[in-house]
Amino acid sequence: MNRSLRPLAATATIFLLAYAAATFQYPGMLSTRVLGNFLTDNAFLGIAAVGMTFVIISGGIDLSVGAVIGFTTVLIAVLVMWAGLHPLVAFAVALGVSAAFGAAMGAAIHYLKVPSFIVTLAGMFLARGGASVLSPDSIGIKHEFYTAVSKSYLLMPGGGRLSVVGLIMVAVFLAAILLAHRTRFGSYVYALGGNETSAALMGVPVARTTIQIYMLSSVLAGLAGIVFSLYTSAGYSLSALGVELDAIAAVVIGGTLLTGGYGFVAGTFIGVMLQGLVQTYIVFDGSLSSWWTKIVIGALLFMFIVLQRLIFTASAPNRKVLWKA
Amino acid sequence: MKLRNLSFALRPQYAALVAVLLINWLLFPGFFNITWQDGRLFGSVIDVLNRGAPVAILAVGMTAVIATKGVDLSVGAVMAIAGAVAATMVTAGFPALLAVAAALAIGLACGLWNGVLVTLLDMQPIIATLVLMVAGRGLAQLVTEGSIVTFADPVLIFIGTGSFLGLPTPVVIALALAVLATLAVRRTALGLMIEAVGVNRSAARFAGISSRVLLIVVYAFAGFCAAVAGLIVAGDIRGADANNAGLWLELDAILAVVIGGTSLLGGRFSIPMSVLGAMIIQAMNTGILISGFSPEFNLVVKSAVIILILVLQSPMAARMVARKPAAPEPAAARRTAR
Numbered sequence: 001m002n003r004s005l006r007p008l009a010a011t012a013t014i015f016l017l018a019y020a021a022a023t024f025q026y027p028g029m030l031s032t033r034v035l036g037n038f039l040t041d042n043a044f045l046g047i048a049a050v051g052m053t054f055v056i057i058s059g060g061i062d063l064s065v066g067a068v069i070g071f072t073t074v075l076i077a078v079l080v081m082w083a084g085l086h087p088l089v090a091f092a093v094a095l096g097v098s099a100a101f102g103a104a105m106g107a108a109i110h111y112l113k114v115p116s117f118i119v120t121l122a123g124m125f126l127a128r129g130g131a132s133v134l135s136p137d138s139i140g141i142k143h144e145f146y147t148a149v150s151k152s153y154l155l156m157p158g159g160g161r162l163s164v165v166g167l168i169m170v171a172v173f174l175a176a177i178l179l180a181h182r183t184r185f186g187s188y189v190y191a192l193g194g195n196e197t198s199a200a201l202m203g204v205p206v207a208r209t210t211i212q213i214y215m216l217s218s219v220l221a222g223l224a225g226i227v228f229s230l231y232t233s234a235g236y237s238l239s240a241l242g243v244e245l246d247a248i249a250a251v252v253i254g255g256t257l258l259t260g261g262y263g264f265v266a267g268t269f270i271g272v273m274l275q276g277l278v279q280t281y282i283v284f285d286g287s288l289s290s291w292w293t294k295i296v297i298g299a300l301l302f303m304f305i306v307l308q309r310l311i312f313t314a315s316a317p318n319r320k321v322l323w324k325a
Numbered sequence: 326m327k328l329r330n331l332s333f334a335l336r337p338q339y340a341a342l343v344a345v346l347l348i349n350w351l352l353f354p355g356f357f358n359i360t361w362q363d364g365r366l367f368g369s370v371i372d373v374l375n376r377g378a379p380v381a382i383l384a385v386g387m388t389a390v391i392a393t394k395g396v397d398l399s400v401g402a403v404m405a406i407a408g409a410v411a412a413t414m415v416t417a418g419f420p421a422l423l424a425v426a427a428a429l430a431i432g433l434a435c436g437l438w439n440g441v442l443v444t445l446l447d448m449q450p451i452i453a454t455l456v457l458m459v460a461g462r463g464l465a466q467l468v469t470e471g472s473i474v475t476f477a478d479p480v481l482i483f484i485g486t487g488s489f490l491g492l493p494t495p496v497v498i499a500l501a502l503a504v505l506a507t508l509a510v511r512r513t514a515l516g517l518m519i520e521a522v523g524v525n526r527s528a529a530r531f532a533g534i535s536s537r538v539l540l541i542v543v544y545a546f547a548g549f550c551a552a553v554a555g556l557i558v559a560g561d562i563r564g565a566d567a568n569n570a571g572l573w574l575e576l577d578a579i580l581a582v583v584i585g586g587t588s589l590l591g592g593r594f595s596i597p598m599s600v601l602g603a604m605i606i607q608a609m610n611t612g613i614l615i616s617g618f619s620p621e622f623n624l625v626v627k628s629a630v631i632i633l634i635l636v637l638q639s640p641m642a643a644r645m646v647a648r649k650p651a652a653p654e655p656a657a658a659r660r661t662a663r
Contacts, residue, residue, distance in 0.1 A: 114638070118631065122631035291567075293463070301455070302442075
């Protein structure tokens with residue numbers, strides 16, 4: 001097997017083993033209904049995690065995604081309920097705003113030469129604050145478009161429902177896999193993450209690519225906000241609190257290297273599903289409390305970082321000592 | 326910081342604090358009034374000091390971590406754990422001092438864990454501490470079993486809301502911690518070693534500094550500071566709230582350190598300036614509250630401040646200053662070599 005695919009294989013194996021173990025204990029978990037809910041309930045997280053994957057592969061980090069999701073839900077709610085716009089128009093506005101937001105962050109990271117972490121932290125404050133300034137209270141969205149979307153789904157064999165938001169997430173993942181591995185932009189992202197100086201010397205347009213990466217992440221966070229708004233039919237400035245951490249965890253669990261230059265969009269999908277599995281298992285079990293989700297995800301995160309460490313030290317050609325040991 | 330070659334009193338942080346305080350005074354003429362009541366001082370300024378103390382304490386630990394080119398995202402979660410441990414032990418009937426000691430020990434242990442991940446497993450600090458940031462709140466909830474543990478223990482309440490020599494206890498604790506830490510890093514070689522590790526870890530190792538031990542000590546210290554802040558926050562509300570205690574305070578602490586002029590790229594730090602940064606943040610918070618804006622507006626102001634600092638610290642600004650006959654900016658070279 002291709003050595004670079006090892007972490008992906010490890011993540012997939014662990015997911016399948018965990019799912020098998022969960023099914024063995026609760027046979028009800030192996031149904032398309034549960035799978036459909038996996039997709040629907042984690043759609044916003046998955047979409048945000050796709051953007052995070054690109055950012056992390058490029059060697060950066062984006063702490064603003066959760067705040068952008070929250071801001072988007074409020075913006076849509078305000079535009080639909082107060083300004084009377086059609087939701088589709090509101091969606092377009094929201095995507096435009098988040099694209100501009102991401103581009104500004106990318107430009108700040110490149111031109112001010114500051115770590116992405118502090119720029120996106122400022123972005124997070126700005127988006128959360130902006131959302132609360134728009135409306136500190138939760139706004140319910142009532143519109144026939146929303147009811148129509150929430151009622152439409154594809155019926156899978158076995159009675160599982162593939163909802164519109166679940167379909168959007170799957171489509172985003174497929175598009176992102178193509179974008180990462182089959183386009184020039186994708187190779188630029190990997191090159192930047194590998195080494196920014198060599199990338200620039202090879203002719204990668206560093207400024208443009210950096211801005212595009214953060215724009216992509218914010219647009220996907222905006223899309224995640226749209227999905228979240230469809231999922232909850234409300235806009236609230238504090239929604240999706242801490243989603244950036246879940247997204248980073250999903251990316252890491254999916255085998256993407258945090259130092260940049262290496263990773264898979266498909267791995268992120270498995271990472272999101274694994275988090276969904278943990279949550280579903282805790283719901284099925286019933287006796288475990290919700291805080292176990294956080295502890296288990298933290299433990300998984302730790303495990304996967306150590307695993308990456310071991311795999312990469314073992315496969316690094318200049319550390320042959322470890323092979324003999 | 327472009328003005329750091331100028332004299333001590335002209336640092337932009339001082340100007341910023343004075344400006345914020347002046348704006349507060351214009352908005353609220355009684356801002357500088359301080360009264361003596363029931364054996365302690367009262368007034369808006371004292372309130373700023375008191376409310377800013379937890380972030381100031383976090384910032385002391387965070388300064389040391391950031392000076393080694395690291396960052397500790399877990400301090401908020403460690404605060405929650407420490408508060409939860411202290412509150413649970415007190416309600417279970419243990420003596421208060423034992424509970425405080427246990428909470429501080431837990432904080433140290435959390436810091437040690439972070440330090441071990443960063444050094445022995447060689448993880449990036451932001452990721453290593455992310456593990457505890459995600460899991461820590463879960464652990465705190467595990468300790469409190471999901472509820473808010475309230476207590477009426479006089480010792481813990483004294484830590485949060487009491488007064489010592491007329492000043493609120495949190496202020497005294499923060500001041501003592503900041504002074505001790507400053508003395509420890511500036512009167513011994515410790516500060517130089519931290520800076521050396523922050524500038525270049527392998528060079529520091531070749532120079533004979535045991536960078537692993539130093540890093541572990543620094544992260545343990547940050548954990549300890551977080552535990553102290555956690556005790557204060559728990560004592561203040563007379564309860565341990567695993568979900569909300571110290572929520573997002575790690576970001577405030579990082580912001581305070583950055584405002585204080587410590588370089589995020591390691592190697593240059595100042596504990597007193599970080600404490601000053603925490604006070605600037607709190608003065609802004611108080612100003613926004615007394616001017617009648619909603620507290621959420623704070624976030625917008627904070628982000629504006631971060632952006633302003635980033636622009637001031639950027640190589641672009643340094644170049645603009647360097648064009649004038651002033652001395653060239655040595656920090657700029659280090660920055661561009663990200």
